[in-house]
Amino acid sequence: MSEARLDKHAPEAAEQAERQLPFRGGGFEPETRTVISVISILSVIAAWQLATTYGLINPIFLPAPSHVASALHSMLVSGELWMHMSASLSRIGYGWSIGTAAGIAFGMLIGLFSVFRSLGIPLVAAIYPVPKIALLPLLILWLGIGEGSKVATIAASVFFPTVIATFSGVDSVPRNLIRMAQSFNVPLGRIAWNVLLPGALPSLLAGFRISVAASLLVLVAAEMIGAEYGIGALLIAAGNLMQTDRLMAGVVVLSALGLTLGAVISYLERKLLVWR
Amino acid sequence: MELSLNRIVHNFGSLTALSDVSIKVNEGEILALIGPSGCGKSTLLSIAGGILKPTSGEVVVRGSIPDASLNPITYVFQDFALLPWKSVSENVAFALKHHRLSAVEIERRVTNALERTGLKDFARAYPKQLSGGMRQRVGIARALAVSPAILLMDEPLSALDAQTRELLIEDILDLWRRDKPSIVYVTHNFQEALRLANRVCVLSRRPGRIKEIVEIEIPQQDRGRRDVQPRMAELGEHLWSNIRDEAIIADRELADV
Ligand SMILES: Nc1ncnc2c1ncn2[C@@H]1O[C@H](COP(=O)(O)OP(=O)(O)OP(=O)(O)O)[C@@H](O)[C@H]1O
Numbered sequence: 001m002s003e004a005r006l007d008k009h010a011p012e013a014a015e016q017a018e019r020q021l022p023f024r025g026g027g028f029e030p031e032t033r034t035v036i037s038v039i040s041i042l043s044v045i046a047a048w049q050l051a052t053t054y055g056l057i058n059p060i061f062l063p064a065p066s067h068v069a070s071a072l073h074s075m076l077v078s079g080e081l082w083m084h085m086s087a088s089l090s091r092i093g094y095g096w097s098i099g100t101a102a103g104i105a106f107g108m109l110i111g112l113f114s115v116f117r118s119l120g121i122p123l124v125a126a127i128y129p130v131p132k133i134a135l136l137p138l139l140i141l142w143l144g145i146g147e148g149s150k151v152a153t154i155a156a157s158v159f160f161p162t163v164i165a166t167f168s169g170v171d172s173v174p175r176n177l178i179r180m181a182q183s184f185n186v187p188l189g190r191i192a193w194n195v196l197l198p199g200a201l202p203s204l205l206a207g208f209r210i211s212v213a214a215s216l217l218v219l220v221a222a223e224m225i226g227a228e229y230g231i232g233a234l235l236i237a238a239g240n241l242m243q244t245d246r247l248m249a250g251v252v253v254l255s256a257l258g259l260t261l262g263a264v265i266s267y268l269e270r271k272l273l274v275w276r
Numbered sequence: 277m278e279l280s281l282n283r284i285v286h287n288f289g290s291l292t293a294l295s296d297v298s299i300k301v302n303e304g305e306i307l308a309l310i311g312p313s314g315c316g317k318s319t320l321l322s323i324a325g326g327i328l329k330p331t332s333g334e335v336v337v338r339g340s341i342p343d344a345s346l347n348p349i350t351y352v353f354q355d356f357a358l359l360p361w362k363s364v365s366e367n368v369a370f371a372l373k374h375h376r377l378s379a380v381e382i383e384r385r386v387t388n389a390l391e392r393t394g395l396k397d398f399a400r401a402y403p404k405q406l407s408g409g410m411r412q413r414v415g416i417a418r419a420l421a422v423s424p425a426i427l428l429m430d431e432p433l434s435a436l437d438a439q440t441r442e443l444l445i446e447d448i449l450d451l452w453r454r455d456k457p458s459i460v461y462v463t464h465n466f467q468e469a470l471r472l473a474n475r476v477c478v479l480s481r482r483p484g485r486i487k488e489i490v491e492i493e494i495p496q497q498d499r500g501r502r503d504v505q506p507r508m509a510e511l512g513e514h515l516w517s518n519i520r521d522e523a524i525i526a527d528r529e530l531a532d533v
């Protein structure tokens with residue numbers, strides 16, 4: 001009998017011939033090749049630079065990357081960039097922390113108690129889809145035009161996705177683990193801290209990605225509406241003066257900020273979820 | 277310590293899972309609870325362990341609780357119920373931490389439990405790094421660490437392969453001989469029941485009620501002896517014929533649902 005007897009209905013002659021078994025695929029495993037990523041970004045920038053240099057793009061509408069870079073550099077040297085950055089970072093820092101802390105607490109309550117669940121879920125469902133920037137005028141009435149209203153708007157935009165991520169994370173913790181803890185008489189506080197929170201962590205970290213993006217969005221919008229300093233204020237001011245190089249520099253800063261925060265979350269995921 | 281379940285009835289909505297079950301677990305015995313799938317074995321054990329409230333009936337303990345016992349009635353779960361984010365020793369310590377013990381005492385109990393279950397070298401491992409048998413050893417170690425008077429085991433070996441099961445049966449018997457806790461051992465494998473139990477309680481198909489209690493008078497360590505084989509075979513046949521009819525009917529009923 002031949003070794004490569006694949007097809008019973010093959011004619012006799014073919015049955016005698018030895019054939020290689022074809023490889024049929026090992027499941028799809030797309031990977032990111034860093035080299036390709038870098039090359040693609042560089043070529044986009046190069047094309048952009050060339051297009052402006054040869055007059056294909058009007059530099060008033062879109063400045064050359066080199067101009068953006070030099071605007072960025074001069075703002076960095078003059079300390080102007082840092083002034084805007086620090087204002088934005090403190091708003092987002094406070095707003096995100098407050099929204100996250102409150103969101104986790106409320107999400108835990110929804111995950112634990114029927115009262116909060118029946119009360120909270122419809123409330124969250126009703127308010128979550130509202131773009132939180134719509135609350136800014138109201139919050140300005142309540143808290144004034146200063147920092148308070150901006151921080152509160154950011155906190156509100158962070159709160160809702162965090163609540164949802166927390167309680168769905170808590171819901172996804174196997175009930176058997178909770179029953180196990182109860183069978184050892186472990187008190188509720190310890191169950192929440194040692195069982196529910198770590199179990200909800202993957203969902204919570206995924207929620208952080210959403211809440212960070214939401215907070216950046218609201219930050220810029222709020223700063224555009226009324227702020228002296230901040231990346232959003234920089235963008236609006238540059239736009240009004242048609243300083244597109246400074247405007248684009250602001251956009252680059254935002255992109256870098258978003259990437260950095262995303263990298264921090266990825267780092268936390270690697271560190272905190274080793275057990276998976 | 278003795279545990280009595282008196283006239284336990286349990287309904288899940290309109291479904292009666294247990295109807296009027298009374299059973300007493302004697303001090304230091306292994307009681308196997310056996311019956312067809314869905315007859316209410318897990319339900320009964322949950323009620324005994326105080327993690328499910330029966331529709332009616334009561335659970336009573338009698339006798340003194342050993343001084344060292346932190347959790348007199350302790351559960352071992354079918355799916356191990358280990359916290360995946362805690363290492364082996366942390367999982368065992370989790371059952372101890374809320375007991376106001378000194379750090380030294382916690383350490384002593386954890387080390388002791390891990391030694392007795394052959395897990396000493398795996399103290400820092402995470403559950404995902406362990407085989408199924410090892411994971412259930414952690415479940416058993418966690419139960420031992422609180423020095424239980426009564427161990428409730430819900431099909432502790434059914435998620436494991438036959439060889440691992442064989443090894444763990446020996447381990448469970450060793451542990452039992454040392455401290456003599458009472459054990460309620462739920463299984464639907466009558467061979468396991470024959471190896472371990474002093475008494476085998478056969479439950480009928482749903483709604484579960486006690487069909488028969490079979491006493492196995494041969495001591496566990498002698499059950500492999502050649503001269504008792506005829507008697508063991510006789511007991512086995514008796515149990516199997518008892519379960520078989522129930523299982524066939526239960527199987528058909530499940531198919532109807
Ligand atoms: N939480 C629940 N809600 C509704 N019905 C349930 C619930 N838990 C169990 N039941 C039902 O009660 C009956 C008894 O369940 P139980 O889990 O006690 O059976 P069991 O004897 O342990 O079965 P198995 O051998 O499959 O583990 C089953 O018919 C099951 O479908």
Ligand SMILES: [Mg+2]
Pocket residue numbers: 317318319430
């Ligand atoms: Mg069961």
